[in-house]
Amino acid sequence: MPRERAAARGPATLLLVLFLLGMCASFMALKAKTDTIVRKKVPGSSIIYIPSGKFLKYATFGYSALAADLIYLWAIQYYSTPTIDDRFDHLDHVFAIIADLDPAYLDPYETGALIATAEARDIKLAFKILDNGFAKNPKEWLLPFEAGHIAMMDLKDYDLARQYFEKCMNLPGAPDFTRRLYANALYKRGDLETSWQTWLEIYNTAPDERTKKIASNHLYQVKSAIDTNRLKDAVGKFQERAGRLPEELADLVRAGILDKLPQDLDGQDYVYDPKTGGVKAATSPWKR
Amino acid sequence: MRIWAIAGITFKEAKRDRILYLLFFFAAVAILASRVLAILTVGDRVKIIKDVGLASISIFGVLMAVLIGTSLVYKEIDKKTIFTLLSKPLHRAEFILGKFFGLVLTLLVMTAGMSLIFLVIVYLHTFRIEWTMLVAIAYIFLELVLVTAVAILFSSFSTPILSSIFSLAFYLIGHLSWGLELLIKKMSAGAGRTAAQFLYMFLPDLENFNFKTEVVHNLPIPAGIYLSSFLYGVFYTAFILALAVIIFRRRDFI
Numbered sequence: 001m002p003r004e005r006a007a008a009r010g011p012a013t014l015l016l017v018l019f020l021l022g023m024c025a026s027f028m029a030l031k032a033k034t035d036t037i038v039r040k041k042v043p044g045s046s047i048i049y050i051p052s053g054k055f056l057k058y059a060t061f062g063y064s065a066l067a068a069d070l071i072y073l074w075a076i077q078y079y080s081t082p083t084i085d086d087r088f089d090h091l092d093h094v095f096a097i098i099a100d101l102d103p104a105y106l107d108p109y110e111t112g113a114l115i116a117t118a119e120a121r122d123i124k125l126a127f128k129i130l131d132n133g134f135a136k137n138p139k140e141w142l143l144p145f146e147a148g149h150i151a152m153m154d155l156k157d158y159d160l161a162r163q164y165f166e167k168c169m170n171l172p173g174a175p176d177f178t179r180r181l182y183a184n185a186l187y188k189r190g191d192l193e194t195s196w197q198t199w200l201e202i203y204n205t206a207p208d209e210r211t212k213k214i215a216s217n218h219l220y221q222v223k224s225a226i227d228t229n230r231l232k233d234a235v236g237k238f239q240e241r242a243g244r245l246p247e248e249l250a251d252l253v254r255a256g257i258l259d260k261l262p263q264d265l266d267g268q269d270y271v272y273d274p275k276t277g278g279v280k281a282a283t284s285p286w287k288r
Numbered sequence: 289m290r291i292w293a294i295a296g297i298t299f300k301e302a303k304r305d306r307i308l309y310l311l312f313f314f315a316a317v318a319i320l321a322s323r324v325l326a327i328l329t330v331g332d333r334v335k336i337i338k339d340v341g342l343a344s345i346s347i348f349g350v351l352m353a354v355l356i357g358t359s360l361v362y363k364e365i366d367k368k369t370i371f372t373l374l375s376k377p378l379h380r381a382e383f384i385l386g387k388f389f390g391l392v393l394t395l396l397v398m399t400a401g402m403s404l405i406f407l408v409i410v411y412l413h414t415f416r417i418e419w420t421m422l423v424a425i426a427y428i429f430l431e432l433v434l435v436t437a438v439a440i441l442f443s444s445f446s447t448p449i450l451s452s453i454f455s456l457a458f459y460l461i462g463h464l465s466w467g468l469e470l471l472i473k474k475m476s477a478g479a480g481r482t483a484a485q486f487l488y489m490f491l492p493d494l495e496n497f498n499f500k501t502e503v504v505h506n507l508p509i510p511a512g513i514y515l516s517s518f519l520y521g522v523f524y525t526a527f528i529l530a531l532a533v534i535i536f537r538r539r540d541f542i
Contacts, residue, residue, distance in 0.1 A: 051308075058466050062498045064501070065339045065343075066340060073328045076330050091343070104507060106331075107330060107332055
């Protein structure tokens with residue numbers, strides 16, 4: 001009997017294995033078929049209903065940093081999917097959750113601001129994300145630097161840029177160029193006197209020749225702006241008095257409007273156009 | 289001496305348990321997978337690797353402590369080998385402590401293994417040995433020691449399934465003490481507030497052993513917290529073990 005049972009076991013095992021393989025092939029084929037059926041999805045719907053990160057932090061049982069990483073990785077994939085039209089609707093909420101879960105994680109602030117600026121075209125939101133990051137990390141120079149850069153390049157709000165660069169240049173670890181950006185923002189804002197003082201300080205404390213050269217070029221630019229503004233004012237006064245434009249800049253001295261004619265940082269005279277009354281520097285600061 | 293004999297036997301038994309190797313395998317997979325996950329990020333890849341690695345060591349370590357610890361004493365009772373053991377000149381406290389130290393030794397070996405894999409992965413990315421990670425790992429291990437004690441406590445009087453549930457509940461409560469703190473702040477003075485304050489002080493606060501975020505971000509850790517967290521872990525573990533010994537001493541196996 002045992003030998004008969006052993007003999008019967010062989011075909012039964014073979015049948016069982018064949019059945020197993022058959023079922024395996026069947027469900028794999030079914031899966032492939034099911035995947036071709038289009039199902040309606042609401043992309044990102046799960047993340048939208050996540051509560052505030054402030055409470056989620058405690059629900060992660062000590063793994064808040066890991067949760068922040070996973071949500072950040074998800075957000076990168078989500079926001080780089082161009083077919084999701086309304087993906088920017090909850091940009092603020094998503095990056096606020098990441099910030100609450102791991103406030104010291106800097107990459108999401110930068111990436112969130114980049115997405116807000118470059119893709120969502122919501123510059124106010126970019127500032128909100130970066131300001132939130134800076135509030136949580138007051139010693140990180142990178143965040144106000146990014147905000148200053150956005151203010152300067154995208155918003156063209158030079159006063160706002162000045163404020164941000166002023167914040168970042170005094171923080172530990174901030175590179176030297178942040179002070180130069182501050183000085184440049186002052187110039188673009190029109191605060192030429194303070195810009196001059198700052199560039200002069202940069203020039204006098206420059207650690208290398210390259211920085212000295214950069215500062216020198218900017219000093220030339222600022223002085224030219226100060227001088228040409230003065231000369232244009234003087235030309236305007238001359239025109240009011242004489243009813244015509246001066247023939248040359250020396251007329252301004254002869255008329256007693258100016259004591260002497262200013263010269264640029266290289267000792268050259270400014271160029272005057274008697275037809276239009278325009279005044280400009282003899283050379284470009286960047287071609288000296 | 290008898291404690292260490294029991295500990296040695298427990299260690300040998302535990303290292304034959306397949307669950308241990310299964311969990312170790314998944315922990316290793318999770319740590320290695322962090323390299324792949326890190327590719328998806330924009331910015332610092334090493335941060336992702338460190339977070340996933342430390343979380344894996346912690347989560348799988350807790351699972352090892354709970355799944356093996358909750359069956360340690362119960363198995364002896366179920367297989368009736370407890371009678372053989374207790375008929376020897378072996379105090380019940382020595383039995384419990386031996387089981388505890390045996391499992392702690394097992395967890396030490398497993399944690400060391402997981403940590404080695406983790407540190408190698410981090411080294412391959414940073415080309416330097418991140419000694420600060422060892423701080424987080426050391427306190428994760430201390431947390432595991434406490435969870436082990438809890439698992440043995442429940443194992444001394446309950447079935448493995450219930451012991452696992454209670455031990456995991458202990459772990460979750462340990463990471464939710466913030467809730468009590470919030471509640472106390474909102475309560476007005478009185479018996480209720482006093483009771484809540486007592487509960488807050490009495491229930492475990494496992495966040496004391498959580499330095500993962502600080503070491504990953506290189507944030508300063510106050511020097512005093514190292515010793516106070518360590519002593520908190522030691523004393524709480526001693527308290528739990530004492531409770532386990534008291535319960536086990538009074539237990540009748542017939």
